Amino acid sequence: MKGKPGNWNELSPGEKRRIRLDAWVRGDGISFESDEAREKYRERATLFRDAVELKKVPSRVPISVLGGAFALRREGINQKATMYDRWEEAAEAMIKFHKDFDPDSASFLFMMSGKSMELLGQTNMKWAGYNLPDDIQYQFVEQEYMKADEYSHFIEDPSDYVLRVYMPRLHSSLIGLCKLPQFSVNSVGYGGGYLSFMDQEVQNSLDLLRKAAELSMKPLQVTFETMRRLHAMGYPSLARGFGEAPFDVLGDSLRGTAGIMTDMYRHPDKVIAACEKILALRPVPEVPLGDTPLIMMPLHKGSDGFMSREQYERFYWPTFKKVMLNMIEEGLIPTPFAEGIFDSRLEYITELPKASTVWFFDRTDMHQAKDILGDVCCLMGNVPITLIATGTADQVKASCKDLIDYCGKGGGFIMSPGTQIDDGQEETVRAMVDFTKEYGVYR
Numbered sequence: 309m310k311g312k313p314g315n316w317n318e319l320s321p322g323e324k325r326r327i328r329l330d331a332w333v334r335g336d337g338i339s340f341e342s343d344e345a346r347e348k349y350r351e352r353a354t355l356f357r358d359a360v361e362l363k364k365v366p367s368r369v370p371i372s373v374l375g376g377a378f379a380l381r382r383e384g385i386n387q388k389a390t391m392y393d394r395w396e397e398a399a400e401a402m403i404k405f406h407k408d409f410d411p412d413s414a415s416f417l418f419m420m421s422g423k424s425m426e427l428l429g430q431t432n433m434k435w436a437g438y439n440l441p442d443d444i445q446y447q448f449v450e451q452e453y454m455k456a457d458e459y460s461h462f463i464e465d466p467s468d469y470v471l472r473v474y475m476p477r478l479h480s481s482l483i484g485l486c487k488l489p490q491f492s493v494n495s496v497g498y499g500g501g502y503l504s505f506m507d508q509e510v511q512n513s514l515d516l517l518r519k520a521a522e523l524s525m526k527p528l529q530v531t532f533e534t535m536r537r538l539h540a541m542g543y544p545s546l547a548r549g550f551g552e553a554p555f556d557v558l559g560d561s562l563r564g565t566a567g568i569m570t571d572m573y574r575h576p577d578k579v580i581a582a583c584e585k586i587l588a589l590r591p592v593p594e595v596p597l598g599d600t601p602l603i604m605m606p607l608h609k610g611s612d613g614f615m616s617r618e619q620y621e622r623f624y625w626p627t628f629k630k631v632m633l634n635m636i637e638e639g640l641i642p643t644p645f646a647e648g649i650f651d652s653r654l655e656y657i658t659e660l661p662k663a664s665t666v667w668f669f670d671r672t673d674m675h676q677a678k679d680i681l682g683d684v685c686c687l688m689g690n691v692p693i694t695l696i697a698t699g700t701a702d703q704v705k706a707s708c709k710d711l712i713d714y715c716g717k718g719g720g721f722i723m724s725p726g727t728q729i730d731d732g733q734e735e736t737v738r739a740m741v742d743f744t745k746e747y748g749v750y751r
Contacts, residue, residue, distance in 0.1 A: 324639025328601035329357050336598030341540045348542035352412045360686045362663045365719035369712055369748030371741055372546050375415040376728030377445060379405035387445055388437035391422035395530040402534055406543055409741050413546040414538035419531050424523035427516055429480030445730060453477045454562035459578040463585050481516050484509030547604035547643050549593055553628035554586035559609045572619055583627040590631060592638050602643045602666060603635055611648035625656050636664045643668055654680045670726040678715045687715055688722040691740055697731040701739035708740055712748050
């Protein structure tokens with residue numbers, strides 16, 4: 309795998325993006341299982357590249373499918389398997405999903421350690437096999453892990469706040485972290501603060517963190533190995549890692565929906581200051597050449613149903629835009645996953661450099677998105693998952709046809725369901741993939 313050229317910092321964002329895309333399409337760093345797999349990988353990656361760059365029309369509309377629980381259930385594997393001791397079986401089910409349906413990209417397999425989460429006393433999630441039935445997808449439990457009167461502590465010393473306040477609230481077993489002192493310049497060179505590590509509750513908390521990390525290694529290793537195998541089979545990853553809008557970090561993980569919504573009225577300046585602090589602390593992802601330059605960014609609280617256009621413009625967009633621009637500067641391609649409806653947000657996207665982002669829309673009006681963003685960025689989505697779960701193959705084909713005819717016109721479009729196809733049907737998923745490959749050929 310080639311490293312970054314010596315003049316990397318002198319290159320323009322567009323030049324960096326081209327170098328990253330070149331390495332990704334070649335498959336630098338991948339040990340392919342055959343010459344045929346290498347060629348298939350490059351064909352698929354080229355489809356995506358052509359869609360993303362808006363320079364040429366791809367040979368056909370590429371299709372990406374987030375297999376999720378569907379890929380597992382068709383092999384008799386429930387959600388508990390992804391949380392406890394059947395990670396290898398889940399991985400094999402995902403491999404088989406790709407062999408059976410042959411989408412154009414690798415579907416990410418997200419697995420965790422339920423035992424690790426039990427050990428820590430994790431309070432912000434419920435999961436299968438513990439506090440949910442065995443085949444229910446994990447669920448987030450929002451709480452005000454940061455209180456409204458704690459903004460100043462978080463803004464002034466976020467590391468201290470997260471370590472001594474947030475983590476013990478998030479994990480009931482880590483109460484000992486509350487006893488740690490505030491490590492600041494006052495303790496530098498003295499060592500009195502180290503005495504707290506003699507406290508038994510502090511030692512217990514640190515020991516639990518170590519054990520939890522050890523338990524988390526197995527599903528992580530299986531996940532990475534599964535992605536390596538999919539790449540070797542010829543399936544490129546369409547998104548690497550995750551990024552977030554600062555407002556979502558604050559609203560999802562710290563204040564909760566009710567808290568952050570009232571804060572916009574009661575503490576607006578503190579909300580903005582906290583978002584700016586999160587922005588300042590967020591590093592640009594370090595992505596080696598050869599890995600996909602697309603960075604997935606799930607968006608939650610910026611949709612039409614959560615805040616007004618004026619609130620979006622004041623609280624959400626400024627720091628979110630800056631996060632994306634920082635990535636773009638490094639040749640990366642932010643790929644916001646706009647969950648819900650973003651119809652009233654489309655005009656803001658025109659402020660970003662052309663062909664620098666991919667927007668993955670869930671339930672946004674795709675005709676409107678194409679009208680506004682057709683020459684600005686690549687669009688992705690949005691076959692309704694409700695249709696895939698409860699509709700017929702013909703209904704799914706009709707939805708795909710409409711998207712190809714309108715959004716696929718002139719390129720710049722990636723077919724995809726609105727989100728994971730957890731409750732999909734064999735015939736509807738098959739219809740979506742096969743119809744796109746057959747009908748989506750550009751003539």
